[in-house]
Amino acid sequence: MVRTKRGESPLATLAGKYLTLNEDERELLGSLNDQPRRIARNSEVVREGRAADNLFVVQSGWLLSYTIMPDGRRQVLQVHFPGDIIGFCDMPLPSFTYELKSLTDCSLCMLTQTHVQDIFHKTPRLTGFLFSLMMVDQKTHTDRLRVLGRMNARERVIHFLLSTLVRLRMIDQADGDIFDFPLTQFDLADAVGLTNVSVSNALSGLQEQGVLKRSSGKIQILDEAYMREAVSFINRFESIDISWFPYMPAEKRK
Amino acid sequence: MVRTKRGESPLATLAGKYLTLNEDERELLGSLNDQPRRIARNSEVVREGRAADNLFVVQSGWLLSYTIMPDGRRQVLQVHFPGDIIGFCDMPLPSFTYELKSLTDCSLCMLTQTHVQDIFHKTPRLTGFLFSLMMVDQKTHTDRLRVLGRMNARERVIHFLLSTLVRLRMIDQADGDIFDFPLTQFDLADAVGLTNVSVSNALSGLQEQGVLKRSSGKIQILDEAYMREAVSFINRFESIDISWFPYMPAEKRK
DNA sequence: CGACGCGTTGAGTAGCCTCAACGACAGTGG
DNA sequence: CCACTGTCGTTGAGGCTACTCAACGCGTCG
Helix, strand or coil: CCCCCCCCCCHHHHHHHHCCCCCHHHHHHHHHCCCCCCCCCCEECCCCHHHHHCCCEEEECCEEEEEECCCCCCCEEEEEEECCEEEEHHCCCCCCCCCEEEEECCCEECCCCCCHHHHHHHHHHHHHHHHHHHHHHHHHHHHHCCCCCCCHHHHHHHHHHHHHHHHHHHHCCCCCCECCCCCCCHHHHHHHCCCCCHHHHHHHHHHCCEEEEEECCEEEEEHHHHHHHHHHHCCCCCCCCCCCCCCCCCCCCC | CCCCCCCCCCCHHHHCCCCCHHHHHHHHHHHHHHEEEEECCCCEEECCCCCHHHHEEEECCCEEEECCCCCEEEEEEEEECCCCCCCCHHCCCCCCCEEEECCCEEEEEEECCCHHHHHHHCCCHHHHHHHHHHHHHHHHHHHHHHHHHHHCCCHHHHHHHHHHHHHHHHHHCCCEEECCCCCCCHHHHHHCCCCCCHHHHHCCCCCHHHCCCEEEEEEECCHHHHHHHHHHCCCCCCCCCCCCCCCCCCCCCC
16 A cells, blocks of 8 residues: 655645645645544444534545435435535535435544635635535536436446546555455445446456456456446546636736 | 527526626626527537537527447436536547537527636635536436436436426426426436336326326326426525625625 | 454345337428 | 428337345454
8 A cells, every 4th residue: 555645634635736836835735734633433423503503524545425215215415525625515505415424433623614715815826726626526426326317236336436547546545456345245335326236247357357356345347448338437637737726816926 | 489588688587586787797698699509400519629628608599418338328407498507527638538429500609718717716705606507407407317327217307397397497498397308218218217218108108197298299297286296306596695605705796 | 252344145125128019290292 | 282201209018237135154343
């Protein structure tokens, strides 16, 4: 497992992929490291109050956000990795409308409105970056619409694994084509709109075909090219461009 | 059919639901009315170049954005109504990744980067509003994930019709519980991940049950409460709050 | 050790899909 | 004006994918 740079916040690592941070920006992102909230594996993350009051930045660990329907059906909305911002797009809404659960031990940073406003006012480039992240997020959601609306079990699983791999690479948490995979097959099923049984069958089939390998909570992608082809995969993180972002009030810092 | 206020742009109408526009803001939104591009019914809207160069604001008419997979499977990503902004979240991306088709005769306004920057610089409140719209958009997408991942044919159709009704009401284009519906059943099917046959069956079933009525391109919702209950419908547009938005460089106008 | 969660596998089922035929309708051209 | 054509919606027959239900093995944890 590749390690993140010592002491650097995952969000900073992520941002560093797209822009070279200056000292102020680096410090601002670093300050988010203060007093992370620790969450044990497999526990519900309780959030209170208005949406915007409870923005999280994942420092370490995996989380799952999901909705549950009255009859028990569950839909996983997103898997959250280090560097992810949770709840950003809930800001204009009056309350949270989904559950949050930790898959592994986690540490989360709470962001208050004040923090957000701080970033927005001080570093327009970071602001642009944040919004770009959100837009890419939206893109990955529309990609998932295609998956859930039009793909069969096998393709759904392939797409999910690929997008997981790609996202983990962004935060240097994939070891080539091997990565941790703490989801249960129930979790995966609820993410891609299947049952655990179908997921099991799909995974077994892929393994038998030599496309992937599983061992003790890890997954290895053996034939990435084939998988990408099979689902017409697009890596949305490859080419984010934040230069368009217009929030640049007269270059103050240089 | 209820009419929009004479000459007012649909985006202004929409914005007016959430905030009281001052003269400058109203003028800025109104200026978008200049030189709309007219699109005939059932034609492909061609877009060129980088994503951000081709932002559209729908002035009138319905459009469909969708992706097509190599084998011909189609997934409708969104139905666009007057007031909708198309392509906003493509701005940080290098190119468009979906198709756009008109369902009715349309008129579209092109927004260039300059326009966007203009709005962003001059009216922070409108900026906040735009971002809030985008966030709500994201929310409706996650709602659709639940639909495509976990609902049966009947529920999918119900949810789609409800969200259509709610959005049309926002722009005063629903006459109580009656609204135009120019989609074919193929379109609807590709939107909710079914086939036209299943859609036909679902619609017939609902009509037989007395839940809705169809006649000549219009749909009437007869039992809205039942439908909302059946799919745990949440109206995301009900309570957008833009007060949180931090882009307020020292109240210049008052 | 027992209890529990997780993954696997099998048998049977149900919902949706595919294929197909047909009627209604609008647009087109003679 | 009327065939001709293509699109759209409906309905039926049959098939397939994924679901439900269930049993079992395995590992972990108390």
